[in-house]
Amino acid sequence: MKEKKGFSVNGYLMICVLLVAQVATFFYAVSGNPEAGVILSVLVGSLWLGYFMVQPNQAKVMTFFGSYVGTVSDVGLRWTIPLFRRANISLRIRNFESARIKVNDNQGNPIEIASIVVWKVSDTAEAMFDVDDYESFVRIQSESAIRNMASSFPYDPRDDEQAEVALRSHPIEISARLQEEIQARLAKAGITILESRISHLAYAQEIASAMLQRQQASAIVAARKQIVDGAVGTVEMALQRLNEKGVVELDEERKATMISNLLVVLCGDKSTQPVINTGTIY
Template identity: 30%
Template sequence: MSTTTSHTPPESEGQSDGTAPGAGVRPARLIQNEATTEIPVHLLFRDGPDPVRMPLGPAVVGRRQDTGERPRPGRPVPVRRRPLPQTDPELAERPARVLPGAAGLLAGACGLTGALVTTWWAGLLPPPPAGRAFGLPAYPGHGLGLAHWAAYAGSGLLGAAGFGGLARGRTGRAWVLGLFGRYRGTVRRTGLLWVNPLLPRRRVDVRLRHWRSEAMPAVDPDGMALRVVVLVVWRVRDTARALLGIDDHETYLRECVEAALARVPVESAGGARGGTTAAGDALTRLVAEETAPVGVEVFSVQPVRVEYAPEVAAAVHRRRIAALDARQRASMLGSVVDSVEDTVTRLTTRGLVELDDYDRKVLVRDLTVAFCSGRGEPV
């Protein structure tokens, strides 16, 4: 598409550029020495006869580097972090309602007593002297009726609820209770307790635990493949989120450790002493941030064994052997040269021999061969 409309700048601008008014006038410079100026962008896009002029604000143009000009400070670019996993905000651990174990024992005893009394009331106790063992006098009943069956049902339910709800709370263990898919609370108390027998229980270990992983893939700062075994110290802090917020909190912890190893480089066995410690601190921080929203508290993630992957272990071993051999040869050669130099200097200084250039070269060669042979190294 061709454009027939032209733009003629004012004469003052043409003269300031050093161009005569009659000659071909260059367009005015849009960006001058100021750091902020207005750029008429609508002049660059004129597809129609009547372009739409859009009001533009000042555009900030940064200065070039290495020109002695200081750029205008701008807003810092925020660092985007990966969003942490989120669970149901209403899902948080809270204590469940339980009773002491004495209440369950009392209810069970009442149920048994009610059943015994109902049997006596119906006249079903064995005749004396066996009936006197219960401490009840003989009563000639008329058999089981509707009232007797109702009394039996009530006594049985009371006894089953009393004895069926008894539970023993242990130190370091907890129960997560639920009813019809709804979280009802967590029991962390110890001793003999009575818990509603209608509530399903899920036992969870809340002690401080450690997990030694299998060899996981990792890399060193140079990108070399490694196999790392880590020791993780952790515990369940929020039982509701750990058991109900995710499918399996132990599997989730294992996958978080593996993902952190893929992001944090680990120093190899021959690296710096503080490399493994720094990597452990970084791993601990990353895994703790990932597992905190799901109720798992991580205290330490430390590499306990770092070794090269099988596909690169042989090559790294050969490289280390070659480097060690090169250092030994360099040390041996330096000692041989020092010994030869000291020997020749002493011979010439004390006047024992008179050597010209040829004789000096021959003596140096013979001494070098002798010293190297004495050290067991080939010449």
């Protein structure tokens, strides 16, 4: 069921019309036909029940004996047929944070994930009549989409060397994918998703300690690799400069000793204690 515009007129205009009708009815009754005047007065009086107020970013969904007759979103005092039943629905932007869901990523690692979803009603008829409770529908379907999305990607790119996108390292891509997943489920309820983003992401408690140790080990290995690469480059430059300047000529054994000493100095965790040779170079 799609939204359509409902019948309503400006309330202030109808006040003038009904006041004129009320005065005309009074004079008609006084002029000599009191019975008809009473009937007309009751009829005009019942028309005053057709007034309603529409607040900004709200709408009135109107039904007539169970049939949908339209939606009024014009702000201000409005008037419609008094027999129309009017239900209020908000068009304002709303948001909520989902509960923390435990789910396995695509590598089978248990993780905890939660997200913030920003949404609004875009079709009042679908939201009111196509689902039982659209607010509950938004929450349940959003959590289902979050669970499905999280199980489609690895937590960390190191978990899957072939993965182009990971939950932790690609927040923009993950937010876009999550928004698509939620929107696909809520389009049938007249809901538009404006934004969705992850608000909590962590390994589950039972493996968090082990994964932290693995991350620390990976960071140490990466740092060591960078240190070794820099040290090797420094040694190469030192040997090249010594050779170019002709400062000293070293045989292969002395070169190996020099390289070993330089690498110890450059790659060691602690400060080295130099040994000064006061004799000859050999």
